Amino acid sequence: MEPTEFLSTARQLVATGSEGAYRSAVSRAYYGALHACNVLVPAEFAPSQAEMHSDGSHNAIIGAMERWGRSLGAGRTDAQMAAKKIAQxxxxxxxxxxxIRQKWDIDAEKWVRVAEEVFRLVEAARSKRDGQVANTAI
Structure with a gap:
């Protein structure tokens, strides 16, 4: 399974228009973005196996994205922006x-779009990194 399948499911759920579907859409969008980050973060920043099998695995992935982003230099890098958005x-x-007892007045479509942006940011960061690695190998 690919992380994009979660995002596709989130889009389908938003289209149904019920509170349960909206809540599920936000959840699926989050998990798609989280898995995309985990798949694309470079190995030297990736969480350890122990971290991935702990209760803090989500924070470990977000932390890995933050470390990767900081390593890229000053300013707001694609990886740093992805880390901020996935935390939101x-x-x-x-x-x-x-x-579930809290009144639902959250714009689920907005958060699906945020997840899509995380995908774009982490893919852009990885593409830049892979291009830089390829250039140093020449």
Whole structure:
């Protein structure tokens, strides 16, 4: 399975228009973005196996993205922006999945778009990195 399948499911859920579907869309969008980050973060920044099998695996992936972003230099890098957006998505995923008695007035479509942006940012960061690595090999 690919992370994009979660995002595709999130888009389908948003189209149905019920609260349960909206909540599920935010959750699926988050997990798609999280898995994309985990797949694309360079190995030297990736969480350890122990971190991935712990209760803090989500934070470990977000932390890996932050470390990668900081390593790229000053300013807001694609990896840093992806880390910030995935952390925002995580907060709304918790609301969607665990705070079911809380009134739902969250724009699920917006958070699916944020997840799409995380995909674009992490793919751009990885593409730049791979291009730089290829150039140093020449």
């Amino acid at each position: 998505l995580k907060r709304w995923r918790v609301v969607a999945d665990y705070r």
